[in-house]
Ligand SMILES: Cc1cc2nc3c(=O)[nH]c(=O)nc-3n(C[C@H](O)[C@H](O)[C@H](O)COP(=O)(O)OP(=O)(O)OC[C@H]3O[C@@H](n4cnc5c(N)ncnc54)[C@H](O)[C@@H]3O)c2cc1C
């Protein structure tokens with residue numbers, strides 16, 4: 001069959017949450033944009049990651065919240081209704097049907113090209129029998145896949161990855177989870193709620209190593225209290241399936257389970273992308289600068305966003321990068337924006353794109369993803385929840401900052417007393433002493449996720465502590481911890 005040819009101003013490869021946002025933003029001023037997707041539009045987050053995992057975690061969290069409040073607790077007479085929890089997860093994922101997201105793409109004026117894209121040269125891709133060329137720019141947003149470690153017999157099982165866990169239709173009686181990162185602790189929580197006997201294998205001496213140590217300790221303690229066996233310094237040496245289940249050799253001990261979930265990190269989606277045609281390394285992340293331009297490619301036409309960059313690994317931060325790259329591309333390549341500089345008297349609220357402004361853009365402008373370097377928020381939806389932004393104490397000190405650490409137990413604020421009988425948690429602020437600003441914040445406790453945005457604003461805004469003093473938290477909310485933390489700083 002003859003090869004068809006199609007040309008667009010901008011081509012985005014990968015229709016996950018990040019690719020969709022980049023395509024939308026790049027096309028807003030009028031550039032023609034194609035979005036190439038080989039599987040489901042919406043990607044990992046919608047169907048096998050954020051949304052189904054949070055749908056599976058929510059029933060256990062709701063039950064625990066009710067159990068903590070006398071007056072409501074007595075109404076909780078059982079555990080999670082597994083069938084209803086799975087049914088709600090199925091609804092949240094639209095039964096793995098992407099037609100509503102494809103409709104959105106169409107409505108946004110973006111051309112959806114279905115198929116696997118591979119570079120054949122600069123700005124040129126093959127998608128099945130179609131040659132797709134970009135006049136100006138290509139954005140790679142091909143995401144990541146679960147990495148399966150090289151353990152004897154593991155790949156042959158095959159094990160569950162986050163995909164099988166989040167789309168499970170049965171609850172395994174016994175589940176081993178390998179990896180004490182975000183996926184590991186969230187899925188251990190969810191499957192313990194659903195009724196599995198869970199063993200979490202952590203190769204180091206703590207879970208959630210990217211967070212403050214007290215956060216990981218609280219999550220591990222809570223998992224153990226809920227019946228999860230958390231084994232530290234534990235690695236599977238070999239795995240084999242037998243009639244009575246899957247046997248894992250864990251330091252000479254025989255652990256027998258029904259399923260093994262591998263949660264040991266991700267690898268970037270660059271293995272089968274034709275990167276060799278561009279002189280780039282297949283399988284490696286696509287390194288980018290703060291404008292999301294790929295640093296290893298010439299010509300100023302290749303950009304990358306999302307998990308594939310190794311720069312961000314969450315949907316919210318990837319979508320932030322997508323907004324930045326969309327604006328950079330529109331400013332650089334749309335004739336309507338290249339004609340104009342930002343008008344005299346323009347305020348930061350004016351949204352006109354300007355090639356001139358983009359060329360001279362500095363940190364914290366709309367054209368540079370500066371927050372990736374200073375203020376990345378992350379929430380782990382365990383019980384307790386863990387929410388942090390910016391630097392941990394260790395990371396701040398390692399970066400050479402002279403920091404002061406402020407801490408306060410959340411159960412001591414009036415809001416916590418009202419919230420639940422057994423409320424327990426902790427907040428930590430990491431303060432750059434030289435500038436008197438917060439560079440990191442961590443909250444651990446029930447439903448602290450919603451407290452994170454205030455901290456993110458403080459970090460991004462570099463709000464001095466003596467000004468934060470005037471941000472009065474409402475009474476009686478758990479946010480009153482801000483007042484206690486500032487008091488502990490001498491204010
Ligand atoms: C279990 C789990 C839970 C998570 N929970 C959260 C959470 O609660 N909050 C949060 O912020 N983040 C969460 N994350 C992280 C989040 O899912 C990712 O950061 C996000 O999905 C990355 O989006 P992306 O668009 O970069 O990649 P993806 O979502 O992986 O999308 C990439 C798309 O590209 C397509 N593609 C790949 N190669 C090609 C090709 N050559 N041609 C055409 N198409 C191609 C794929 O089919 C895919 O649809 C979670 C991750 C996991 C694993």
Ligand SMILES: NC(=O)c1ccc[n+]([C@@H]2O[C@H](COP(=O)([O-])OP(=O)(O)OC[C@H]3O[C@@H](n4cnc5c(N)ncnc54)[C@H](O)[C@@H]3O)[C@@H](O)[C@H]2O)c1
Nearest residue numbers: 149179180181182183184203263264265313314379380381
């Ligand atoms: N709520 C959220 O925002 C959310 C939820 C889930 C995942 N995510 C994102 O998805 C990404 C992937 O999550 P993840 O948990 O797979 O990765 P991760 O990097 O968070 O954790 C991986 C864990 O596996 C361990 N590990 C690595 N190789 C191992 C091996 N060979 N044997 C034993 N242990 C090994 C690591 O020490 C680490 O503790 C994260 O970066 C996270 O940002 C986000």
